[in-house]
Amino acid sequence: MTTYHFIAASERFLTVEEPLEEVLRERQRNYAETGKEIDFWLVKQPVFLEAAEMADVKAKVPQPAAAVVSTDPTFITFLKLRLEYVVVGSFEAPSEVIPDALANAV
Template identity: 40%
Template sequence: MYNYYFAVASQTFFFDQEPIEEILRERTQYYKSSNKDIDFWFVLNPDFISVLGNNHQYLNMSNSLAAIISCDKKFIQWLKLRVGFVSTGSFQSKSIFLPN
């Protein structure tokens, strides 16, 4: 099983209220300089949210969700501290995550 961690918010929040492009670009540069494989993805309207169950607060958000998914729990925890107004969680999958 693969473990994935995510931060989810509205697309409006990520695109208009936070410098998410800059944050992810800096993270990508850090990974490249460290010769580390990219283990995070930015996904619009993530399908996995609907299969997590009804007890998650992000299901009450608008239809236009976006998520940052990573194999690195510490990165998502850091992102939550950096960005603030995101919901975080995790899920497991038998296969590796491949965004559309």
């Protein structure tokens, strides 16, 4: 199993109101230059929020939701500090409860 860390917010907030696309593009460019494999994804309507263990998180996130998911907790902390209205969490996948953490990744 892999531990995934995430920020979640309304899809509109993450994709329209905040310059998140610019941050993700810059990080992708940096990874390409340094030969690092991509370890972050933008997920629209994240299915992992449907898991019973995520009920508290889902209740805090306006719908429709989106999330940035990463295996790098430092990157998620950076995003949390940069973006005010997000919920932070983590989970392990694949599991019986969360079979495909990256379903709907863009």
